[in-house]
Amino acid sequence: MSRTATERAADAAAAAAQPMTMAGALNAALRDAMEADDRVVVYGEDVGPLGGVFRVTDGLQSRFGDERVWDSPLAESGIIGTAVGMAMYGMRPVVEMQFDAFSYPAFEQIVSHVAKMRNRTKGRLELPMVIRIPCAGAIGGVEHHSDSSEAYWAATPGLTVVMPSNPADAYSMLREAIDSDDPVVFMEPKSRYWSKASLELPVRTEPMNRAKVVREGTDVTLIGYGPTVRTALDAASAAEAEGLSVEVVDLRSLSPFDDETVSASVRKTSRAAVIHEAAQFGGYGAEVAARLTERNFFHLAAPILRITGYDIPYPSPKLEEHYLPTPDRVLDALASWEWDLA
Amino acid sequence: MSRTATERAADAAAAAAQPMTMAGALNAALRDAMEADDRVVVYGEDVGPLGGVFRVTDGLQSRFGDERVWDSPLAESGIIGTAVGMAMYGMRPVVEMQFDAFSYPAFEQIVSHVAKMRNRTKGRLELPMVIRIPCAGAIGGVEHHSDSSEAYWAATPGLTVVMPSNPADAYSMLREAIDSDDPVVFMEPKSRYWSKASLELPVRTEPMNRAKVVREGTDVTLIGYGPTVRTALDAASAAEAEGLSVEVVDLRSLSPFDDETVSASVRKTSRAAVIHEAAQFGGYGAEVAARLTERNFFHLAAPILRITGYDIPYPSPKLEEHYLPTPDRVLDALASWEWDLA
Amino acid sequence: MSLNVEHHESRVLPSEKPVRLLDNAGHALRGPETGGFELPATETLLELYRRMVIARRFDVQVTALTKQGRLATYPSAYGQEACEIGVVSAITADDWFFPTYRDSIALLTRGLEPADILQSFRGDWHNGYDQRAHRTAAQATPLATQALHAVGLAHAARLRHDPIVTLTYLGDGATSEGDAHEAFNFAAVWQTPTVFLVQNNQFAISTPLSRQSHATTLADKAVGYGMPGYHVDGNDVAAMYAVATAAVDRARAGGGPTLIEGLTYRIEPHTNSDDPTRYRQGREVEHWKRRDPIERLEKYLVSEGALTDEVRAEIGEAAEALAARTREAMNEQPELDPLELFDHVYSTPRTALAEQRAALEAELAAHRTEEEVTAR
Amino acid sequence: MSLNVEHHESRVLPSEKPVRLLDNAGHALRGPETGGFELPATETLLELYRRMVIARRFDVQVTALTKQGRLATYPSAYGQEACEIGVVSAITADDWFFPTYRDSIALLTRGLEPADILQSFRGDWHNGYDQRAHRTAAQATPLATQALHAVGLAHAARLRHDPIVTLTYLGDGATSEGDAHEAFNFAAVWQTPTVFLVQNNQFAISTPLSRQSHATTLADKAVGYGMPGYHVDGNDVAAMYAVATAAVDRARAGGGPTLIEGLTYRIEPHTNSDDPTRYRQGREVEHWKRRDPIERLEKYLVSEGALTDEVRAEIGEAAEALAARTREAMNEQPELDPLELFDHVYSTPRTALAEQRAALEAELAAHRTEEEVTAR
Ligand SMILES: Cc1ncc(C[n+]2csc(CCOP(=O)(O)OP(=O)(O)O)c2C)c(N)n1
Ligand SMILES: Cc1ncc(C[n+]2csc(CCOP(=O)(O)OP(=O)(O)O)c2C)c(N)n1
Ligand SMILES: [Mg+2]
Numbered sequence A, B: 001m002s003r004t005a006t007e008r009a010a011d012a013a014a015a016a017a018q019p020m021t022m023a024g025a026l027n028a029a030l031r032d033a034m035e036a037d038d039r040v041v042v043y044g045e046d047v048g049p050l051g052g053v054f055r056v057t058d059g060l061q062s063r064f065g066d067e068r069v070w071d072s073p074l075a076e077s078g079i080i081g082t083a084v085g086m087a088m089y090g091m092r093p094v095v096e097m098q099f100d101a102f103s104y105p106a107f108e109q110i111v112s113h114v115a116k117m118r119n120r121t122k123g124r125l126e127l128p129m130v131i132r133i134p135c136a137g138a139i140g141g142v143e144h145h146s147d148s149s150e151a152y153w154a155a156t157p158g159l160t161v162v163m164p165s166n167p168a169d170a171y172s173m174l175r176e177a178i179d180s181d182d183p184v185v186f187m188e189p190k191s192r193y194w195s196k197a198s199l200e201l202p203v204r205t206e207p208m209n210r211a212k213v214v215r216e217g218t219d220v221t222l223i224g225y226g227p228t229v230r231t232a233l234d235a236a237s238a239a240e241a242e243g244l245s246v247e248v249v250d251l252r253s254l255s256p257f258d259d260e261t262v263s264a265s266v267r268k269t270s271r272a273a274v275i276h277e278a279a280q281f282g283g284y285g286a287e288v289a290a291r292l293t294e295r296n297f298f299h300l301a302a303p304i305l306r307i308t309g310y311d312i313p314y315p316s317p318k319l320e321e322h323y324l325p326t327p328d329r330v331l332d333a334l335a336s337w338e339w340d341l342a
Numbered sequence C, D: 001m002s003l004n005v006e007h008h009e010s011r012v013l014p015s016e017k018p019v020r021l022l023d024n025a026g027h028a029l030r031g032p033e034t035g036g037f038e039l040p041a042t043e044t045l046l047e048l049y050r051r052m053v054i055a056r057r058f059d060v061q062v063t064a065l066t067k068q069g070r071l072a073t074y075p076s077a078y079g080q081e082a083c084e085i086g087v088v089s090a091i092t093a094d095d096w097f098f099p100t101y102r103d104s105i106a107l108l109t110r111g112l113e114p115a116d117i118l119q120s121f122r123g124d125w126h127n128g129y130d131q132r133a134h135r136t137a138a139q140a141t142p143l144a145t146q147a148l149h150a151v152g153l154a155h156a157a158r159l160r161h162d163p164i165v166t167l168t169y170l171g172d173g174a175t176s177e178g179d180a181h182e183a184f185n186f187a188a189v190w191q192t193p194t195v196f197l198v199q200n201n202q203f204a205i206s207t208p209l210s211r212q213s214h215a216t217t218l219a220d221k222a223v224g225y226g227m228p229g230y231h232v233d234g235n236d237v238a239a240m241y242a243v244a245t246a247a248v249d250r251a252r253a254g255g256g257p258t259l260i261e262g263l264t265y266r267i268e269p270h271t272n273s274d275d276p277t278r279y280r281q282g283r284e285v286e287h288w289k290r291r292d293p294i295e296r297l298e299k300y301l302v303s304e305g306a307l308t309d310e311v312r313a314e315i316g317e318a319a320e321a322l323a324a325r326t327r328e329a330m331n332e333q334p335e336l337d338p339l340e341l342f343d344h345v346y347s348t349p350r351t352a353l354a355e356q357r358a359a360l361e362a363e364l365a366a367h368r369t370e371e372e373v374t375a376r
């Protein structure tokens, strides 16, 4: 039986495809971006010989040399502030904040400069830079290692904020973030670093400013991003057993918000819940709920729920299981609605 | 005609009452708090001989000496960080951040320590401190002088965030904030500093964690805080002319949110809009809309509107009028609803 | 001219007495006070004089316009001309400059147009000039933040093997900020070609230097970063220029960063909305007025026969012409397009912003219609 | 003993060669290397020895327990005992201590219980001891932030006329943070009774000192704040104790803050999850192991006849007893109440938190019921 070209291509792809963790995919994205464009430089705390505390920059310094990849002094405002200067000169710095909470010393540089430079200069000065932030919890981290900082960045006009939930998106979105002429806060869910997928590089998924329906359903829409996409999918599978058809949307981009995709899903199902690890009060889910309600009020059968962390500081390792929004908690929330299942 | 005791008291009060600006009321509150409790100290940039760039600390140094009121070095993280230490030792520091945007260098100290200390130590160490932040815009300020930072603080568990809208509340709430054993982010709307009221000190208004219905109405609830309470009241008066009965709620406390008072109003009117100067996306209004919708969905005739700044950095002085949510814009928003007016 | 060898090779404390080449009477100095620096050539000094006179005329003019309400705010550099002009004159058009709100006159020296410099202070837009074309960053307001940008840009240029230098100004108050420290440290560790000028005008708004630092000199800070530091008479433009030129040369040659403290004084209020009577004595201001940087150089140039009446007249005319141009520019009230508010936030278009833009457009159109109706 | 007069009166560069009282062979030194400091009394040194031996035993024990999974993480101070113990021993129980994650053994010396110190590393709660009772702040993770707390508390005490001193530790890496700078500066301007110990263990995780600072010594930073700075052999507990004691005395007497750099080395990985083979040579570690602070003092004490077999045995027993207590404590798995998560966030109760607490309570109850059902 003769094989078609398509079949042969698929075979080649399968051969090229390799199992890869999200950390590995991010590493590959950095490598490929650096190969493609010598304006891309990588620096931050411990990103050189160590390869970063999560090994996302592993091997980059030995490959590209220490003029492309280097350990900076230990000062986050310094890292972001110098990256602003480097981007002004036409470089494309990709810098790492070691954990969410350690981006806070750089808050002023990010909010008052990174976010505002383009507007300030009427577009004459763009800042093509990427701020990588290993984010959120569920890794048994001690205090300050499991914050979720996305609400701060998303509330800041001028920033683009994205968070991949899987290795393919991680690769594709990081490449796109580096190529973007806008500064991007690129959030990497730590608890997903070791999640695996089979990838054929260079994989390109949907544009990074689009949300994606990752599971179709008709009764309710679960909206997650980063670590909670897995939570939503697990809850959806479990709910199916109980006869509930759950659609899951992976936001991918927190700012901008893909109103089109998410509203379409919510109009279809008429019920939705947004899931995140961060505290509920003032969290990103508030924006999701508010804007979806504004735009789809008369299509909604119930208020949009927020299934989130509590309004407390992130707990110590032994207590985090009680804090995190689990699939069980999602199921409980869904059960609180009255369903008239066939 | 003989006068009753009540009449005499009222007369005495009127005699003691004096016209006072919000800046004056805040100044008086600081003075009275310092008189009442020698653990209260005031420091920050230019709060000494100058009396602060808005004169809120005017005269305090000459009255209390420079061991109670002093100019610190110019470093906001230093100001907050040392205040943490002072509060640990039992003082009650009241520190000033000169403008919202200049609190950003202190972001780490505020988010990682001020907000978390009590929880971290299981309540063994409290931080009775007040962080005063002259906030928001509408004063023709150049870049970085008109930010609205409330969404950042409100999203941070562990902080109490309040914002008075008038001189009486300014006095009362600042006294209460200083007396509180929790750290309070005390936001002062700059554009209201020169607004006046006749006050008899020490005036005590509602507890600072309560919202207040400042105008009763039946058709719609306008929710404002700080500078936008005036906006809401002006819009309400104008709407009245068009036959619309508008209730206005002054939130006063942003965190905690007074669900009871605000939900009661929304249930009564079935329609609501929240007004703030900050950008809409991820702004505080998202939380207001989301939680009111969650709790009152089946009482709502329409989605809760957000009438806010645009999703852009705060504009330059000559353009701010186009950015700010004006009474006209509020009226337009109300008009977008279909009204069946008698 | 080159910097003292010791500064390259080992750590040395900046001199406690500021480096000075001309005394207040305009006499050229010799001996240790000069720190080994040589007096610049007379023609160089004459050019610096010219720039300072023009700068001051501009500054005085803008202060006056601000009092008339033409500008939202203006932080004057009156009295700081030796720092402002002397140091920026040490870099070339290819070098990058990172100024603060206080440094409008240095921008003028750098060739920027009054109308462009003042756009932000008039309140039109946050920044009014083409930063890349002028290699001059926006005048920074958040204190010390721009120093990091200067270091980053210098490092980028170095990686590209472009022989440029970055120069940044900061105030005495700004040295207290964490960002100043991080900028000094990154520059030293990375050995970037960066020159930091601390204009110690002895006040941060109302806060005097004594409440800002306990160091003997602000230049002392350099020691902690392993970089050379110079404590210089900030009202002596000859010294400021000489030290800055040496630092710039050293940076360009790969010798790394330098910290220069210019000891000067802020004669005017912090900005037009400040009230200095609350925190300082008029006597102190008078004392410093008598140490005027322009008069000092003038005395020297006159004594050297370099400043003839003819030259003086020519400079005066240039200054007046600039003042007139500045007045004209500020009397114009350019038509601003509110819809532009949405156009520059992102390079990638956003639907939500387009919606908001459309809403404002409709609002403006409705408003115009209303006005027309009212007008009829 | 008191600090050199020069340090009070004028600015002096810290000695490039670290201050040292005992050489690596355990011989007492004389001459300039001692920086004018005197060797502490033998009984003091014996007590420091005892504390260091116990501290190390504890540290080794906790590292082992961490490898066994009993703790979430543990940053070891193996090899840094001279800094850790020598300096904290210079303050009294009334003074306040502001440590980092690295400084568990200093807390031990301060009299805290292993079980309490390790609560945070085991993951029970973010902080496990009564800070006020022990006058010991939580071990800070956000780098350099605690230095500001130390300065603020010292200032508060000073305003209250309480003659206490605050001591804070920070790492070489942490000196790069803006907060370190602001802390040094506030302390110097306010002249607070604060002693800063920079434990220069030459690495910040994987980043070597050369990428952190270009200064000759980290103590040089003191100059820029107008405060005394000492560069000390951080593996010589005699020197660390002597310099720290002098700094503490000076602070208590109203003489203001001091910066002490202890030059030492981090023998263990940054934490248990670190892999130092990626960034440093085993040889370097071996080199530093041969400069062990405990062995050095031991040699001296033996040569002085102060460390008899009897004393050695007694210390060994105390160390083993502590190790046993530590093992026991870490083998216990205390019952944690998840509902406590809501109880300490605010002193003023919040309705929303009460609602969330109730929700979790219901969830836990439902879960227990489910478990009971399954168990039946
Ligand atoms: C981070 C930050 N904090 C506070 C301010 C408000 N502010 C503007 S200028 C100024 C004083 C600055 O003093 P200095 O650095 O000495 O510069 P000078 O104005 O004297 O030139 C202050 C406190 C600011 N712009 N940025
Ligand atoms: C503000 C901040 N940034 C980053 C980190 C992550 N981090 C933890 S320890 C460390 C290295 C610290 O090095 P150093 O100050 O030398 O102390 P050492 O660990 O060597 O004792 C880093 C980068 C942090 N804790 N805080
Ligand atoms: Mg100044």
Ligand SMILES: [Mg+2]
Binding pocket: D171, D172, D173, D199, D200, D201, D202, D203, D204, D205
């Ligand atoms: Mg270290």
